[in-house]
Amino acid sequence: MEGIGKYKIDVKVSADKLEAEVLLRVDEQDIDEIVILETDVYKALQASNVKYGILDDVVRDICTLPAKYANARVKVAQGVAPVAGTDGTIEYPYLASINEGEGPKELEDGRVDFYNVTTIPNVAKGQLLARKIPASQGEPGTAVTGEPIAPKAGKEINMKPGKNVVLNQERTMLYAAIDGQVSFTEQSKMNVFPVFEVNGDVDFGVGNIDFVGTVVIRGNVLNGFRVKSSGDIRVLGSVEGAELYAEGSIEIKSGIVAQDKGCIVAGKDVRTSFIQNANVTAGNQVIVSQSIMFSTVRAGKQIICKGSKGFIIGGVLQAGEKIVARVFGNSSATPTILEVGVKPELRQELASIQKELQNVYENLRKTDQGLGVMNQILQVSKELPADKRLMQIKLTNTRLVLEKESKELEARRNDIELELKGEGPAAIEAYHVMYPGIKMTFGKLVHFIKHEYARTRFIVLDGEISTATLI
Incomplete structure (x- = not known):
């Protein structure tokens, strides 16, 4: 039919x-x-x-x-849609017994357990530290025409070994090469450092410390002293007007009272209970449980002050992504400067690298030109005179050095561009109140706070500083 x-x-x-x-x-x-x-x-x-x-x-x-x-x-x-692959991840088996959050742990009675805010775990030689979980390719789909549809593969992740660690041949397992403590340094490199312990204060009886490893100080760091570490620094007491430099993180249990002297500089995080009249810089985060007063504080990503008091008064605070506190300023309208959303040191470094690369490329061009002349002479005469042969060797060595330098500069340039590209929308968040007297800067945008704001987030929308209520 x-x-x-x-x-x-x-x-x-x-x-x-x-x-x-x-x-x-x-x-x-x-x-x-x-x-x-x-x-x-x-x-x-x-x-x-x-x-x-x-x-x-x-x-x-x-x-x-x-x-x-x-x-x-x-x-x-x-048809059947393809299933996208999962991104690669890294597991850290040595952290299985450690409960480490982004900030100080709040106890049941409301107090903050700052002592355990950052645990630097001991590891043994040969212990498994990290395991790479590779990205998956996903599952293909099928079109209504019967063709297979390729899935989007997951993004691979690379292990970043630092000092005193070893990778297996497949580069999927990372082990400790010595007994010590784990420390993460620049670009999330994982290291194991030996430990130097001071059982009391850093004073005239101990002197300055410069140690290739992790430093644990069971007392205070007094005025005028200096502690340098290629790993982490952990101070169970307080820090006065001293200088602390760590490629990893710095933890200070009892706070910083610097009297406008010295400085605290960490490649990764700085964690402490309070900061007063101090100069503090962290490549990643500054996490404070109680207060920041009349200090200069810089963080590559975030400054967080959200403890039971959680107030920031006076000084200059700069963060690449976010500044968070319960209270900003006071009823007396004490001038306080908050700057977010820019990473001037990275942008300055990028400009410097671009300039250096131009010089390297120009020198490479001149070197290649010189080597080309040597090759032309060699083709004509079949042999180079002694002085020309010596010049050819020097030019060849110069080219190797310049090529290595250009690759290092290009790699660092790419890292900086990736970090700047990944900048999210900057924010300032007041979880209780923001008082008048605050000057906030988002890149080139400036805003002065002239009245109180309760539970407010400040962000940039459509080229202007806007507000939203925090829930």
């Missing part, structure tokens, strides 16, 4: 080839008279190369009640 009446079956395959639709074109006067055979629909689908995921029940319905589906698009085939 053939179909009856005037109609046309149009087939449309979606751009992603995951769906196919039919459009039954019928003149209005013929709608009640047409008869459509299932074979006609399948032939139309076949003509459009639709062969997978055909919805037979829909085809049956169209042929049973053609008037219902006339002049309307109906999905008649459904």
Whole structure:
């Protein structure tokens, strides 16, 4: 039996080839008279190369009640979407017994357990520190035309070994090469450093410390002394007007009272209970449980002061991403400067690297030009004079040095560009109140706070500083 009446079956395959639709074109006067055979629909689908995921029940319905589906698009085939792969990750088995959050742990009675805010775990030689979980390729899908649809593969991740650690041959496992304590330094490199312990204060009886490893001080660091570490520094007491430099993180249990002397500089994080009249810089975060007063504080990413008091008064605070506190300023409108959303030191370094690269490229060009002349002489005379041969050796060595230098500069340039590209929208968040007297800067935008704001987030929208209520 053939179909009856005037109609046309149009087939449309979606751009992603995951769906196919039919459009039954019928003149209005013929709608009640047409008869459509299932074979006609399948032939139309076949003509459009639709062969997978055909919805037979829909085809049956169209042929049973053609008037219902006339002049309307109906999905008649459904493919299988590909499943995207998962990104690679790194697991840290040595942290299994450590509960380490982003900030100080709040106890049941509301107090803050700052003593355990950063645990520097001991590890043994040969202990597994990190395990790479590779990215998955995902699962392919199937188009309605029967073709496989390739999935989006997950993004791979690389282990970043530092000092005193070893990778297995497959570069999927990282082990401790010595007994010591784990420290993360620049660009998230994982290290194991030996430990230097001071059982009391850093004073005239101990002197300055410069140690290739992690330093643990069970007392205070007094005025005028200096502690340098290629790992972490942990001070169980307080720090006065001293200088502390760590390539990893710095933790100070009892706070910093610097009297506008000395400085605290960490490649990664600085964690402490309070900062007063001090100069503090961290490559990543500055996390303070109680207060920051009349200090200069810089963080590559965030400054967080959200403890039971959590107030920031006076001074200059600069963060690449966010500054957070319960209270900003006071009722006396003490001037306080907050700057977010820019990383001037990175941008300055990038400009410097670009300039250095131009010089290196120019020197490479001149070196290659000189080597080209030597090659021309060699082709003509078949042998270089002694002075020319010596010059060729010098030029060749110079080229090797310049090539190595250019690769190092290019790698650092790429890292900086990636970090600057990854900058998210900057914010300043007051979880209780922000008082007048605050000057906030988002890049080139400046805003002065002239009245109180309660539970407010400040962000940039459409080129202006805007506010939103914190829930």
